Amino acid sequence: MTERANGAPLDPSPDLSVSLGPIVLDHPLVDASGTFDLLEYARRYDGDYFADFPYAAYVPKTVTVDARTGNPAPRVTETPSGMINAIGLENPGVRAWIARLGEWAHLRQPVIVSVGGNEPEQYAAVVAALDEYLDAAAPGAAPSIQGYELNISCPNVSSGLQIGADRAATAEVVGACREATSRFLLAKLTPNVRDVTEIGAAALDAGADGLSLINTLKALVLDRDTLKPFLGNRTGGLCGPAVKPVALRMVAEVAQAFPDTPIVGMGGVATGLDALEFIACGATAVGVGAANFTAFEAPQRILAELREELAARGFASAADARGVALSS
Numbered sequence: 334m335t336e337r338a339n340g341a342p343l344d345p346s347p348d349l350s351v352s353l354g355p356i357v358l359d360h361p362l363v364d365a366s367g368t369f370d371l372l373e374y375a376r377r378y379d380g381d382y383f384a385d386f387p388y389a390a391y392v393p394k395t396v397t398v399d400a401r402t403g404n405p406a407p408r409v410t411e412t413p414s415g416m417i418n419a420i421g422l423e424n425p426g427v428r429a430w431i432a433r434l435g436e437w438a439h440l441r442q443p444v445i446v447s448v449g450g451n452e453p454e455q456y457a458a459v460v461a462a463l464d465e466y467l468d469a470a471a472p473g474a475a476p477s478i479q480g481y482e483l484n485i486s487c488p489n490v491s492s493g494l495q496i497g498a499d500r501a502a503t504a505e506v507v508g509a510c511r512e513a514t515s516r517f518l519l520a521k522l523t524p525n526v527r528d529v530t531e532i533g534a535a536a537l538d539a540g541a542d543g544l545s546l547i548n549t550l551k552a553l554v555l556d557r558d559t560l561k562p563f564l565g566n567r568t569g570g571l572c573g574p575a576v577k578p579v580a581l582r583m584v585a586e587v588a589q590a591f592p593d594t595p596i597v598g599m600g601g602v603a604t605g606l607d608a609l610e611f612i613a614c615g616a617t618a619v620g621v622g623a624a625n626f627t628a629f630e631a632p633q634r635i636l637a638e639l640r641e642e643l644a645a646r647g648f649a650s651a652a653d654a655r656g657v658a659l660s661s
């Protein structure tokens with residue numbers, strides 16, 4: 334595509350940079366927590382993956398204060414136009430996690446650490462441990478951790494929906510973390526609620542700087558031979574293209590309710606046009622999750638497509654496209 338429908342030349346290279354609050358991103362795409370293991374990608378890559386890292390920021394899998402072994406297998410399976418998982422926040426705990434941070438200290442892009450827990454003190458302890466580590470780290474010895482994403486929305490652990498579906502519990506978690514850090518704080522919202530803007534308001538009032546959404550939809554898949562639940566955890570979280578219309582609706586609701594708030598929209602992004610739809614619904618940045626499991630080069634492809642889709646529509650920048658679906 335080199336020209337618009339009316340014959341005017343296309344801007345071949347729209348400005349993709351966006352500001353997620355104080356965090357400047359080269360382009361709008363970030364990985365969705367739990368779907369992209371940086372060290373595993375670096376191991377499989379024929380070259381310097383850190384230099385060629387395709388996302389504008391790295392969001393690692395949720396880390397908790399203590400180690401978690403996660404849920405019993407099976408933990409993942411495909412569904413029509415999507416996938417369901419019940420990993421259960423498996424991670425080594427924040428101390429062991431910090432001990433390995435030097436391995437990817439040279440990542441150029443900002444990092445937003447996803448934080449989980451069962452109660453406010455546990456979330457705040459993770460944030461405090463990381464802030465303490467960052468304050469003490471020698472220059473260049475630590476990745477550029479610029480913010481935290483509070484995972485109050487995992488449907489696969491007992492606390493997940495108790496916190497993220499409750500305004501008071503949400504405010505307590507966000508408030509405790511706000512006291513623990515001055516870094517950028519995102520609250521990650523669950524779609525498993527009646528009104529996502531109520532929880533969003535509770536998070537913002539308690540000190541969150543921005544919102545990310547959606548986490549997975551609580552769902553059930555049966556083993557079709559035995560007619561028993563397939564996953565070891567019985568239920569799991571549904572994601573992938575099947576959930577995109579739900580996610581777009583919720584991002585639009587949140588963007589309309591809180592127009593100046595940084596928003597990371599996600600849920601079913603598989604192409605650049607999907608990402609542009611999230612931006613049109615008010616997302617500042619866009620998370621890519623299940624698509625990471627489809628192809629090693631998925632992020633690069635989605636980014637190239639996003640650039641083309643913006644140019645084809647005559648947008649001079651990604652920021653210009655933000656919220657265009659919301660105005661009548």
Ligand SMILES: Cc1cc2nc3c(=O)[nH]c(=O)nc-3n(C[C@H](O)[C@H](O)[C@H](O)COP(=O)(O)O)c2cc1C
Nearest residue numbers: 365366367395418484547548572573600601622623
């Ligand atoms: C295998 C798997 C693991 C996930 N782990 C996490 C996690 O640790 N923390 C979190 O906040 N979200 C987690 N998620 C949810 C994603 O970050 C994202 O919110 C959701 O999958 C919707 O995006 P998608 O449709 O592009 O996958 C996980 C999703 C998958 C598929």
